[in-house]
Amino acid sequence: MLALSAEGILPKVDYAIFADTGWEPKAVYAHLDRLERKIAKPAGIPVLRVSSGNIRKDALNPEHRFASMPLHVLNQDGRPGMTRRQCTGEYKIKPIKKKVRELLGHPYPQRIPKNKFVEQWVGISTDEFHRAKDADVKYMRNRHPLIELGWTRTDCVRYLASIGLGNTPKSSCLGCPFHGNQQWRNIRDTSPQEWEDVVAFDAAIRQGNARANASGNRLLGQAFLHRSRVPLDQAPIDHVTAAEWAARQQELDPAEVAEELEEGVVDGCSPWACRGDAEPVQDDFGLAS
Ligand code: SF4
Structure with missing residues (x-):
């Protein structure tokens, strides 16, 4: 959308905002x-x-105080669970709202007059229109220009390739527990340092987050980054899931989509369309909050 705006295909935006969780892949920062x-x-x-x-x-x-990531949990009785996802709200939506309030001239806790708002564009394509949502505050009104243009994901990918951005990486935390096997493999096979980093993090959160442990609210089970609930360096990430096959088919059709974009199968985490919404987040099982 930024490129479309800069090129004049969409109206010119006043600002672009990037919410940085501090743990994006190097490729995203570059x-x-x-x-x-x-x-x-x-x-x-x-x-x-x-x-x-x-x-x-x-x-x-x-x-x-840690806003929890959606970790995969194995409870003491062997039942699987997941910790609640609070990270998108804390690390993405909250700092964006803070900045928007500043831009409107009414930093928190000032009241914002009724008729003052920003129009916020969220980059959702037609094939994921179900993720399009309104903002939950009156001073932000969401629009979805890619849906208005009728662009599919393939249209976006083709456009990016046409302006030399065919290798656009997806934004999400390096160690996001929502990663599929393809994303884990991609880290392992292309970036040994980042793989070491996520494997170390996975081992470090086995008993849950540090603050909860320090305050005596220990996790009654074990936490993992990989959905198999096996330590990441032993997890079956070479297994290609049915969902991945389906995504590959979808991605590679039409066939003219540049090969270099195949990695675009992986999902990213956007503040108002976090892929976590597509994931059935279960109740906490035996978890201390
Ligand atoms: S990418 Fe994953 S870990 Fe990071 S904010 Fe989004 S849901 Fe949370």
Whole structure:
């Protein structure tokens, strides 16, 4: 959408906002720098980077109140569960709202006059229109320009390739428990350092987050990043799931989609369309909050 706006295909936006969880893959930060330098700056669109902290550090810091990631849990009685997902709200939506309030001239806790609002564009394509939602505050009104253009995911991918951004990576935390096997394999096979990082994090959260442990609210079970509930470096990530096959078929049709974009199968985490919404998050089983 930023490129479409910069090119004048969509109206010019006043700002682009990136909510940084502090734990994106290197490729995402490099891409953001490139977008800013080559597209946003020349078009006079400021890219605002906002943050509530570093999700990885916070999870491991016993002093820090941690907004939990959706970890896969194996309870003491062997039943599977999942911790509640609070991270998108804390690390993405909250800092964006804070910035928007500042831009409107009414930082928290000031009241915002009724008729003052921003129009916020959310980049959802027609094949995921069910993720399009209204904002939950009156000072932000969501629009979905890609849906209005009638663009599918393939249209977006083709457009990105046409402007030299065919290798656009998906934004999401490096160690997001919603990753599918393809994303885990991609980290393991292309970035040994980042793989080491996620494997170490996975081991460190086995007993839950550090603050809960320090305060005596221990997790009554074990937590894992991989959905198999097996330590990440032993998890069956080479298994190609039925969902992955289906996604591959969808992605590679039509066949002219550039091969380099095949990695685009992986989902990202967007503040108002987090893929966590597609995941049936179960109740906490025996979890201390
Ligand atoms: S990418 Fe995953 S871990 Fe990161 S904020 Fe989104 S849901 Fe949470």
